[in-house]
Amino acid sequence: EGLEELPPKLQAAYQGVDEGQPIGTSAYRDWTPRSGPPWTIGYASSYAGNTWRAEGLSRLTEDLLPVYRQAGLVDEIIVTQSDLNDARQIQQIRQLVDQGVDAIIVCCSNPVALNKAVEYAYSKGVVVFSYSGYLTSDKALNASSNYTLGGYEIAKAMIEEVGGEGNFLLVSGIAGAASSESFDTGAMRALEEFPNAKLVGQVWGNWTDQVAQTEVQKFLATNPARIDGIIAQGSQETGVLKAVLQSGREVMPISLAGSAGAACYLKQNPDWISHAFQIWPPGDEMELGFNSVIRTLQNQGPKLQSILRGVYRLPAAEYVASLGDDCSVDSTAYIQPGIDVWFPDDKAAGYFLRPENPLDWAAKNVN
Amino acid sequence: MDWPFPTADTGAHAMSRRPKRLRAEHRGLVLGSLLLVALFTAASILVEGFASANNIRSILLLAAFLGLAALGQTMVATVGGLDLSIPFVIGASNILLAYLFGTSLPAPLAILCILAMGALIGVLNGVMSYRIQGQALILTLGVGFAVVGGAQIFTSLGSQFSGTVFSQVPGWFSNIASISGTTFGLKLPPVILIWAAIAASLIFWINRTRAGRAIYAIGGNRTAAARLRISEFRVWVSTYTISGLTAAATGCLLLGFSGGGFVGVGDPYLFTTVAAVVVGGTSLLGGTGGYGATVIGVLVLQVLTSFLVGMGLDYAAQQTVFGLLILPMVALYARAPHIRYQI
Amino acid sequence: MEGLVSRNRHLLVPFGLVLVLGVIAAVRAPQTFTYVGLAGALLVAAPLILAAIAITPIAIAGRGGVDLSIGPLIGFVNVTIVVWLTGNGITHPVLVFAYAILAACAWQALLAALIIHVRISPIIASLAGFMILSGVNLVILSRPGGFAPEWLGNWGWGTELLSPVLYILVAACVIWALFSRTPLFQHIRLMGADERTAYTSGVDIVKARYAAHLLAGVFAGLAALCLTGLIGSGDPTQGNTLTLQAITALVLGGTSLSGGKGGITGSILGALAMYLVFVVLSSFNFGAISGFMTQLFYGLMLVISLMLALVTSRRRVAAV
């Protein structure tokens, strides 16, 4: 229920969504924050080790904050980091609420552990938005692309790339984190569709190049078996690639989803793999989340608990087009579609009851 | 020549009514070696490709890292201490070296700096824990926290990637420690040979030099050692210094192995170093065991890991098996004497 | 009177620490000391406090006994409550409480048996225990998930000061207060202070050591319940981090691993100190590095308080 409120083309993005993810009608359809504008926004991240989080954070603080502060919508953003310790993240969320923030963006944790903290925030008139991954509490809002769908398509494409059969390694993110689990659920679905595709191992790379590199390194070192393709969650493929290069094996196809380093290797070896994906471009995902937060604060009334968009596949040539020939495999940058592709106003409008461009809203309502 | 490996506590001995029996630590060595052979044969039969040059090479490679990390732990345990800062020093060195590689500092110099830092941390550990030896493991833990926290803050300041550092690792350096590394064209990562060399010279040093024997004298009877002008303080501090140094070295080499600075690379070494020491046959009570034993312990653990992975068992199961392995090994040669015999 | 002071000398450092941090927190993060703030604090700090309490009797019992397995043990109870009990529709509070406490006690009894009868040193026994359990936990529940029983999950609200969590903490203190008045506890202290004296003067050191571990089991079970209540789900790894934290709290609390000394007052103070440090640090906008700041400060606090304790008590502690 609720889903049919969305324009049909948006509904498509919800197919095969992780059944853990709540997509019912949102608790914020008519909701106004306890104060502001301008609003104070908390960002409670579970982890800060990887380029992805860094990229997302810089979009938030370098690009978005100035603009929205200018517009009188936001006056401060408070960032915390819990080192993957749930108790700490819970404490940080509660403390942000007590410090008087109006909205909290959380990133990517265990979908259940934070629920009570979320409900605590809600009871204090603070909205909690999970970006990149979901929370199961009905008081939480979620905004991201459909990672289960993403996992399915990425895996499927990889298997087809190597002829529909062979040995595969799955490089996941952080065990238990919603986004990681959703992706894997999708990937498994794809693997089941190909009887001759064998999953020979799974490692957790924490979406961090160095970790992925070490883990894959260890796996390849301790596993004599031959690997035909590596299904990797995005934002760590550069690490995976380096591990393979270092292992001395010839480089098998590795799924690509945004990291400029690995993309550069593709530019230099055009026939390595035929395609790439956009599943969670860090900056754009962050902006999707942030944009939705602001709209909610502006009482635009999110229709559903989860704002989901689709992922998309693009041919290798198009994917690497933006890279110069001087590109480097060590690059920590991302290839991103940009917000006008990822979450343009017309698309965003579909998810809200009283849609309006947040900045235009500001122009009207903030003196 | 047949040097005495210092022997296990009198207690275990008092238990026995049989006059002639294998000395405790020899029992450790023999047992360990048997176990090693058994594991290897079993694995080669059950896991195809296990005995392949490739697999053996990687087992040795990973063993080299654990072996170096456990070196310091062995020295420290020999005088009855414990060093829990090892994993944190490894992690810190790993990201700090990556950071220095990112600066204009020449690579060899950068490595020297990190090693020096490790040694310094070791000295701190030793000096501060000397008067509270019973709490050494806590103190080193605290130092570890501080070091790793500081290192991450330091490396984070410039960049936005907290806890991980991106930089170019010089080719010659990653060649030393990466699985594809070669020594004089020979398809063997140099770090393995480096480890072998260090192990050999360390064992020789321990058994054939006054300084080496002093460690066992202190481990056996501090007062008696003091009467012979063996300084407990100097020995205690130097073992911790060695520990800090080897931990730092491990951190550096792991950078060569993985190619990117990540503070977490040390984590698996928190208890595995202790496990390797104990499985090898060095009692944490001090005075017994030695690096030879630890080398066996390391190989046992590493072969076991590879075996379990080959059998499709994941990290979880490995942990459990390690734990289950420690108990019988210790029960066999490191039991305390019954209190009756301590009265 | 000054007998009292000298007997509680080990509490001076942790007490001062909590005092100082408390004041800073009051200034930096006043909300901490509001009704709700305290309720939340209670909720979040409870697992650590109880874990620290749990390892106290074992430390008092001597032989350099520090229970490294405490974290994974709490994790074990947490995941098994979620998978074995809730998973099979067993959610009645009485059963869950009973299970949590019995399971933890059973494990502690096992450890005690290894230490007493096989005569393996506590540190090694519990080290093995750490590895075994942290593996087993992942086997039982490979990744965070599942749900706590409704009533237990609701503890996570943490908006009421008079909450089950508070009652559990009070209960823990009462249990301790009562137990520490029994001769049995004096036997444990005596054994920890000098096992040979205890043995020769007729103390049943076997019973005493079992008792210390079983007591630890009770608190570990309660800690697991609070953790489960906090995260409302099962998590195979969250528990592990509690080992080093609990030991830190214990030592910050002035309990030395040389045995015979210490009590839960210290451990509670230690845990509070750690909680307050975290609150204070979070009140600065350290952003991405806030996690590292916490680590740095835990480390420094540990080292400094050990050094201070060394100064305040002059006797040298024998090696483990």
Added chain:
Amino acid sequence: MSAISLSDIHMSFGETRALEGASLQADLGEIHAIVGENGSGKSTLAKIMSGVILPDSGEIDILGVRPTRPSDAIAAGISTIYQEIFVAEDLSIWENIFAGVDGLWRKRCRTSEKKALARDVLKRLAEVDIDPDTPVSDLPLNLKQWIVIARAILQKPRVLIFDESSAALDLDATNRLHLEMLALREAGSCIILVTHRIAELVKITDRATVLRDGKTVGRLEKGEVTEDRLLQLMSADTRHNALGSRARTVVPAAQKPALEARRMRLPGGGAPIDFKIHPGEIVGLSGLDGAGQSEFLRRLAGIDPAPSGTVRVWDKSTEWRSITCLAEAEAAAITYVSGDRKKEGIFPNLSIFENFAMPLYGRHSGRGGMIDTETLHACFAQEEARLSIKHGARQDRITTLSGGNQQKVLIARAFAQNPRVILLNDPARGVDIGTKQDLYTHLRAFASEGGAVVYLSTEIEEFFDFADRADVFFEGSLFASFEQGGITQDNILAAMFGKSHPIEFDETVRAGGRM
């Protein structure tokens, strides 16, 4: 009715045979002594009666039970004061005194009562009034001794075992202890008294059982308990004429002393000490426990610094050089041998050979500090032959040796450092008579080659026919010196109690005198 009957007890620890056919009969209402040389098995027997040690074989019946744990023994009314003083340093006086009296859940009596009782009993026994909350770590040794005695007495035991419990007590303290024993005897308890103080037991015991090498070799009734009977039973061949005659090395008066102490004060000690020993001399040190002799010896050895005064040696090259630390002592070729092997002698984790070689590594290591094992093995061979050390393989752990042979290894290691002065601190503890005689012979040989020997002993008669001079300490200072002729039991005993002229064997002296 017989309170204790032990027969044909056998007990060995690893390679060490502690008891081989010991037996003991004692009744309620008597004070029964167990005597024997060091290492003859007295403590082991005591531990067996206390349920600490389970013998390999033998009949045991104490008050109708066969205790298998200390708690059993205590429950049956058997209390023991062990040779080693067992106190928990961190705990308070009262907690130590009442250690273990309570059940698991029920207290024997209220804490306030315990404190009061503790205070009273220490007043009575130790004649000190002290706050029972004081931690034991702050107390002097004799008070700790009283605490363990109080612990045992307060149990109102029917069998009370003292294992050398007066060792740490001074004269009138010992007398007070005796009064307690007599009182308990009147109350019908049986008291087992292990002591080396023959005079003591001659005074108060009713009967005595004599052990030699773990065997019961005799049982003496009240009348028979005399010094000579005991001595002659305890050691197969009596010491007095054991050591034949000996070539005295005549010391040229002109010669400079090998080692001297000038105006040295001991901590808390009395008058400053002047002490000389010449090459070729053997000087015996003795005194009651705590009279300062061992502190003095440790300062000669450079182990502890002297608060005031100097220790110095004559050295041709540098004239006088003073000794303030171990390093200087070693440089001056002074070595120290302790009788407390376990505490400050052996490395239990190392082989016989290494225990011997450890101090020699310094001088026998070549380039890179690499040890020259060949030379060391040669040295070892030489010394082991000289001291006729009985052992298996050199690489066996030293603890596979008996106490005596362990001691020989330590002495061998001292000789191997070819010293000018050897300082020995009660080296014959737990060493059998044969070994002792070898030891005397070697030391004498060493002296006749111009070495100097300072020999501290708790057993004065070790000096007879052996020492050239006996220096007796009293209350922290050197009190009297006796030359060859004057080295007699009576002289030395008298001096130990601060009496300047020989006195007959009266009660007081008996009470404190050492055999």
